[in-house]
Amino acid sequence: MQTRSGSRYTKPQSEVEGWEGRKESERKRRRGQVTEDFSGKQRRCSSPAVEGGGSQKPDFLDGLPDDIVVCILCKLSSSAACPSHLINILLTCKRLNGLGLHPLVLSKASTKSLAVRAKNWSESAHRFLKQCADAGNLEACYILGMIRFYCLQNRGSGAALMARAAIGSHAAALYSLAVIQFNGSGGSKNDKDLRAGVALCARAAFLGHVDALRELGHCLQDGYGVRRNVAEGRRFLVQANARELAAVLSSTRWPPAEAAAMPIGCCPLLSDFGWSVPAPEPHPANRFLVEWLRARGGGAGEGLRLCSHGECGRPETRRHEFRRCSVCGMVNYCSRACQALDWKLAHKAKCTPMDRWLLDGGAAAAEIAAAGEYGAAAVGGDGGGME
Template identity: 60%
Template sequence: MKKQRRYTGSVHHDKIRSDLFESLHDDIVISVLCKLSSTASSPSDLISVLLTCKRLNKLGVHPLVLSKSCSKTVAVRAKTWCHEAHRFLKLCVNAGNSEAYYTLGMIRFYCLQNRASGASLLAKAAIRSHAPALYSLALIQFNGSGGMKNDKDLRAGVALCVRAASLGHIDALRELGHCFQDGYGVRKNIHEGRRLLVQANARELASVLRDNPLLSPSLATQIGNNDHQRPVLANSASDFDFGLFSDYGFSLTGREMHPVNKFMVEWFGFGSREDGTPGLGLRMCSYNECGRPETRKNEFRRCSGCGKVNYCSRGCQAHDWRAHHKMECAPMEEWMGHAINDVEEEGNMNGEDVVMEDRTVEIEES
């Protein structure tokens, strides 16, 4: 009898909790799910809630919830790409989610090679002032991606970069600075180009200081003063002093890959999929956190220093240079080695110090 009462009480308690949940209005539940969808760190955060009960499963795919989903909520893995994942992204697209427009647009344009549909989705995201979509469309215009070399529209690429830069996209601002420096799609203005590059480097430094809770703006001054216990933001004090005026900026850490770039890197990388190849004779962007492939031969520009690497953009060149290419560019190493030997020989003969000038490696058309 005691066991029977205890069991009955448990059932009664569960019934009360169930009644409380059922008494909540749908608008309240949808509001909570919207908050979860917009702040989730992975798709599983939302999916695990939707699997709890039929009501949450139904309200979880409400258009309002899907429209608020952040980039990490709509993130998909190339290794687990399937019809259901594609269907989920299409549901988010139908709900008007800008991140879903961008994610599915990039996947269709580069991975599934459905150029028209992918470009259309990217354009819809760009209309909604989605900065990464604007920048991606700019690169498509600069490179003539999906078409022939003569299909490049440099002026359209510059206009898209201007819009993306106005929304705070750092790589778009850096690309725009090089366009002014080189007269690429716009009238040449070296002074304006240098100003934009300095602004891009300053924004990049500020974003790292803002996103990393272990750092503070006051640490920036410590890097400039010969402090031996400064954090790893620059390789040396001179890197900080001159990083603002460099085409490549600072040797910063803490940059996070966008989920779309992770998808493309996984899709085309290491033969993870049978269809995951850009095509015969086509190359990948040499920056290993980009994932963009060529859509035709010799689409990307190569490093004029070594000719061994190629990039889809100036932004990828800058990131890869700071990451490791500055230590791998063969002509630079040979030039530095000969220069050091000459300096040592001259110093032994004259007893004088000789200062070498730094050299910037550009990227040129293939």
């Protein structure tokens, strides 16, 4: 009589060997099976413990599905504080290298993780930024666009990348395109489009860009590319100064000691130059331009000048593209925003009228009034205009 389990009776040797052979073949098949992840790539699953004879500890990363790993890498790339945080992940292993370059991960990369320095610029860095831009990262589009337009002399491709970022409502890209339109950068003086520059500035100002707010305010005050409206322009300037002050107060403990020294009835927010707050941290794109041109002798080319604001880095693309200070004529600016920042930081203590203007004030005043697109009226009584 045979029990249900059959434990009291021994099985034939051939049946036992056949069963064990089938189990061994199934184990080998499971150990070497090929799986396909969500990106369409085939990957062979193997266990280090089995391959190494059981001496190694199992790698728990192999047990995580690719979509979970990609989700983790997206969180990491969006919070990375420097490029090395993301690059070190790519150098860890072959699997993380492949998943770290997934378009979803690259599209979430933070601004600081894309802050390539000029001294580290190489073909691989260019390719990495291009991959991020192709993945839809707006910051990468803007940074690479600025580098190509101003550093690599590739005007068309650089402007196209900045335009792609601007379409995605990237405020800095909108403002940079406005500066290009105001100056006619990359073309002749006749290529200036003031109305397009004002429209781009207005869009960037709507998104809260401080420099765009200040630029739009001056355009309205001077009637530059738009119908003149002094009151509305003044409102934009006050809003720019208020946003600038709020950004500093929210980021650091800045005691407004200058407020006690202000005379009664004086409000810095009503000045076009606002409070004497610390300079904002430059964008990685502007920092790259400064380092790039400094490493090449600090010049943009024969007869070409740089924007005198030390943290801008924009060079002229043709001679006499930028406007100079109407008081001293010694400094040049790509925009009113750069003039305002440089006035507070350095130029206020250095700006003195030229001798020819001191000797012939009436003729100089007439010349100033007729020169330059911005006009030469002193900005709120706090500094010279640009001609």
